[in-house]
Amino acid sequence: MTKGALRLSALDPAAQALGLHAGQALADARALHPGLRIADADDAADARMITAIADWARRYTPLAATDGADGIVLDVTGCAHLFGGEAALMADALRRLAVQGFSHPHGALAGTPEAAWALARFGTGGGCICPPGGEEAALRPLPVAALGLPPEVVSGLKVAGLGRIEDLWLRPRAPIAARFGRQVIARLEAAFGLTRSAITPRLEAPPYVTERCFFDPILTTDAVARCITRLCAEMGRLLERHGDGARRLEVMLFRVDGAVFRIKAGASRPTRTPEAMAALFDEKLKLGDDERDIAFGFDMLRLSVLEAVRLDEAAPSLEAAAGTEDMARLIDRLGARLGEHAVQRLQPVDAHLPEAAAITIPAGADEPIRRVMPGWNPTRAGDEPPDRPLLLLSRPEAIETLASVPDGPPLRFRWRRALHDVAQVEGPERLSTPWWTVSSEAPTAASRTRDYFRAEDRQGRRFWLYREGLYGQGAAPPRWFMHGLFG
């Protein structure tokens, strides 16, 4: 693909045995071995696979990241002892990857991400572990390519006779930096641990985690639900100890073959009651049963709190408090099945145009998003008809009208192919965009004045119509629109 030729991007062991190498032109490789079987490289699929592996590796540590196109990097500081030490962790990871069908996974563990990168790709193979402070000895014999530098820099170094890392390491830094760029020295120092570098985890580390591993994988949804209930109980104790409540939760299901399923749930108000937390996942478990293929079972379940907020114990319970608790539970249940944004409240906004004067906000939102207007228009006196429609069309719909005088209310109009004769009408109520938002040179459609009419047809249906624009102003003639329906 580079320089207009198709090139090999990856090889299986058999092809490597034939002496082919990545980067070779396809035509050359075919000339050597006409029987080659090739498949198009799919970078996107590769990236997805690496991402999936990084997610799977979160079973070892929350700090997992993808590393280039062909690797992942984990920060196992403080995690290794949970798996019986660094060597055991590495062996376990490599064994599991091999079981999943990845042939010959390489791994390395070192004090810096750069050193681990180099050792995993250019080291002795298997799972090599670099003891603390041993980076120098381990890295010195490796080729300069192990520093992860761009290919042109590597070839430049080779031309200069600097083939191995120790050639660089023993030389004064300034001339190298002057000739090959700062990055060579930066990578070198980072690899040897002279400067600190950290990985950028793919997902943020959750504040609270509980998990359970199984010797025998669990195979039924019921068992998963039971396990989630138990994890929620543990999580409840954990949260209580720290005085926090969970706002967003996630269950990760690690399948035996490496697939990871994640179920997220949100609570409308912070909670640490185990039953409430477990109930959030009930609906989701029922719902996603068919897409989530249990297959050979899950060998690990993890419950994490993605967002925790302070939750102080409140005095239990007057009658009203019990009501809000009930409501929160209902909102959570509905949100868990229909999506968190499906449960809404209406919120007035201080805006002039009718469609902008009311918005919907998620029912679980703490604070109203824009608290400008104190409330809804007050209810009018009993004999005064409503001035705003019960139903507002999401987009005003153009109608054809017949009016006695150009400026007057319509006598008859056609909306959605039905003809309506106007029997009674009230209007106009003139609404226009604030003058400071209108540019005088190029008035747009949205900035044109609207004259609203409340019209009732002969069958007694009441409509909210408006005429957009004024006669004698602007080039385009005014147009009529249907905007809402009164009850």
Added chain:
Amino acid sequence: MVLMTPDPFTLAEPSAGNGPVLPAADTVADLQVLRRMVAGLEAATCLDAGMAARFWPVGGGAFSLRCGALHEVAAQEAGDGAAALAFALALGWMASSAAPAGGCAARAAAQARPVLLVLEAQGCREAGEPYGHGLAALGFDPGRLLIVRARRSCEALWAFEEGLRCATLGAVVAVFGRCPRGYDLTASRRLVLAARASGVSGCLAVIGEGGAAGRLAGAAETRWRIAARPSRTGLAGEPAGLALRADLLRRRGGLPSQFDLEWNHDTGQFIPSGAGQAPGREGRPPLSVPLAAASAGRPVEAA
């Protein structure tokens, strides 16, 4: 001791004749007995929890809509959707403002309960979105409204049932574009039982198509067919507020009847059409009036 006062919370003054006689002596002990009786009545599972509204049909006779029942509302034609929605919301609003079982009316009015509005996306795309200022103008406080949007009708029915099981709500109004698939006798019976157990009124409204009333075959308490009706003409020839014709097609234990109604958003009650601006002052009874709670254990007619 037999308690015969209309409401256990208001003790009638002892009157001559056959009126209830409350013992004057030993007041403390009697009060304790009374309290225990009231507590027992309140605790007893009761089917008729409270009254939502009372209607006087054209032909005479009165009947009440109970809280904790299921009602079906359908538009007569596709164009009557807004009127049907307004009627359904009005039923829900009256039910949510009524007193809960064993409570007194004043307490109920002080804490009007929230109303859940379930919207099926398909139905509402065509008809439009409920508009907060319009709701407020009809006297439906949008702050008490919780809206749930469901993509499919089966999800909407599920949300409807979940709402009916939550006793904190005052009422649930579920709005569908077409006759919901899967709403049959069994499904509606489930809803009826859920409503009865919690005392939450349910109202299923079909607003997007005409003639749905004939296809709604549920076990609901009432079934209504709603059509818009020309309103009174104002002084300047302007249309008035919500006016509609309500055909009561089916009612458990009652006869079908027909109403011409106008909605008074000030009092939150329907009044019969042409009853004038202030029906109460002219001495004519309003078509529906708010009621004190029917306390548990007594027949509906005694309220």
